[in-house]
Amino acid sequence: MKLALPKGRLLSDTAALLEMGGLGLDGYDERSRYYRPKSATLPDLFLKVFQERDIPIQVAIGNYDLGICGLDWVEELLVKYPSGDLVKMKDLEYGRSNISVVASRYAGVSSVEEINDGFDKVRIVSEYQNLAESFALRQRLRRFSILPIWGAGEVFPPESADLAIVAETSVSSFEDYNLVPLARVLTSKAFLIANRNSLAKADLSEFLDYLRVPEEATEEEQPLPAITAGPFETTPEGGKIRLALPDGHQQRPTMEFLKKAGFNICGYSEVLETRRPTMELAGVTVKVIRPQDMPLQVANENFDLAITGKDWLKDHLYRFPSSPVKEILELGFGKVTIVAVVSEDLPANDVGTLRGLVGELLPNIRVASEYVNIADKYARDNHLERYKIIPTWGASEAFLPEDVDLLIENTETGETLSTHNLKIIDTLFESSACLIGNSNTLSDPLKKASTEHIIKIMEENARRG
Secondary structure, eight states: OEEEEEOGGGHHHHHHHHHHTTOOEESOSTTOOOSOOEESSOTTOEEEEEOGGGHHHHHHTTSOSEEEEEHHHHHHHHTTOTTSSEEEEEEOSOOOEEEEEEEETTSSOOSGGGHHHHOSSEEEEESOHHHHHHHHHHTTOSSEEEEEOSSOGGGSTTTTOSEEEEEGGGOSOGGGGTEEEEEEEEEEOEEEEEEHHHHHHSOOHHHHTTOOOOOOOOOOOOOOOOOOOOOOOOOOOTTOEEEEEEOGGGHHHHHHHHHHHTOOEETOSSSOOOSSOEESSTTEEEEEEOGGGHHHHHHTTSOSEEEEEHHHHHHHHHHOTTOSEEEEEEOOOSOEEEEEEEETTSSOSSHHHHHHTBTTTBSSEEEEESOHHHHHHHHHHTTOOSEEEEEOOSOGGGGTTTTOSEEEEEESSSHHHHHTTEEEEEEEEEEOEEEEEETTGGGOTTTHHHHHHHHHHHHHHHHHO
């Protein structure tokens, strides 16, 4: 029997539930870097730790019999594949989070019934793109577009989106972003899920006996707060420069680079204080978003400049080769290498040998990566005729060797890969932080002088190292 367990926000409560049931897990806690915990009570139970978003997919395709994750990611998959093999088994009564539709307080919209009249074309931004589309269709929105992102949806309205669909756990406070909730899409809790075929073929009762869900006091559903809608407010952009800065691993080195360059940015520090920091440079507005989202956002002219990685720029350009986004400046920090990785146990030391295993040892080559477009191009360029791409959302090294055969991943030193018994069989390219811009907006006469001034300061700092 195979069980997929979540990283992140549900980890500690899930570990406590399984410990209370008597499974005696070793290696499943906040400090562990190990993806394969063990159960002292059920030694034949195979456990693996994933990013929560990956678990419904892994269970649906049959790689795992059971999984524990948030209902939000379960419904995100089911709304697109309602007749698939994913089955909801049990509400585990923890990890509560409301998934809400929010709008800017100044958008002049105070209910979902007013959305059609409030916007000519409704731009909806969300990590939950399937739930977002389902919401739009249920509300019979006349014209809408879904803008898929990796996260931080709360920072996009009103400039780059009209509505956002976000989990309240990901936002310190809607009020901090001048957002108001219009509707609840769903209330999510941790759920036990199963593969339909596994339920038919295997006896899962032994494990289920250990899963003792404590009784939880019934919590009344809180009503959505009343909205005091302000007047519709627009900020004339004019010659303002819109700059996007990264969160996550690139946040600290980006902060240090900008500080050395002489840019004073209030609220952008090692601990992210706000996604709308202020910059002491006239005519510049700043937002903090995921580096993965930056190339597409710059292409859509939601930002003029952004600091991201060359890896994410390349992934974008492989999918949209005519995109107006271009690299302006290499910044010299955040260096990683994009590599092709397999298990140490696989008899392949280069991509040619791997290709030769198809039909002999492997029926096809399962390629996992956060870089979906880079991975697809690599497979095509290297003539991996029978392959399929499996998108992941992080912790990709956990997939090898049971769930995929090849991983396209970034690494700084290779130590993490070695720790997980993985080996590099090819190097694709070197990546580092870079400044990107939209070739169309860079030539805007209202912004040209300001963008050139910012670029020059960054260039001088990059040259100094």
